Amino acid sequence: PIDYPISLDFDAENGTFEPCPQVTPRHLSDLKEMFSDQSTVAQILRENDPLIYEIRYYPFTTTKSDMALAVTRIFPGTIGNEFYMTKGHKHQREDQPEVYYCVRGEGFLLLDTLEGEFRAIPWRAGVITHIPPMWAHRVVNTGNDLLVFIGVFHLSAGHDYDIVARKGFAYRVLSRNGKPELIKQD
Ligand code: 6PG
Ligand code: NI
DSSP, rough: OOOOOOOOOEETTTTEEEESSSEEEGGGGGGGGSSHHHHHHHHHHOOOOOOEEOOOOOEOOOOOOOEEEEEEEEEOOTTTTEEEOOOEEEEEETTTTEEEEEEEEEEOOOOOOOOOEOOOOOOTTTOEEEOTOEEEOOOOOOSSOOEEEEEETTOOOEOOOOHHOOOOOOOEEEEETTTTEEEEEO
């Protein structure tokens, strides 16, 4: 069998593309344990459940290969003084890297082996970062505007969220007088 090329129509301002078979919203309740200020989390959740980010997903499956593309749009905001961010995960498979491309906004890409190595990559539109296998990844939106990035990875990579929930990233990105600060966790 022959596999045919697929093209998507991507709107880089909006961070949306067509056709899009799957949109996954992540509300505060989906990542509530990731934020440091748990009393503010509980207080907000008593009133509403804000949308923190959205993932648009497209699987490129052929007869001989599998890749996936995901576009994430993180809204601007804070929970207490911690900026909106992704849940963060390590890939389940130990041989699976990923390429991230920031197309809009500003913030940090946090990379952590959860075994002593940590990097905070300052992120803005135009930065492409390779995430090596075995590094947990999380994106933080420190701007007043939408942050949009594209991720390309192998469909079989898998997501390990538990290890991040258990160990946590080495640093958090907190807002002090509106400016981002990296704060070491103990
Ligand atoms: C992946 C990508 C990426 C990521 C989203 C949301 O491996 O699928 O890294 O698509 O899943 O940006 O981040 P969380 O998966 O951490 O919620
Ligand atoms: Ni990933």
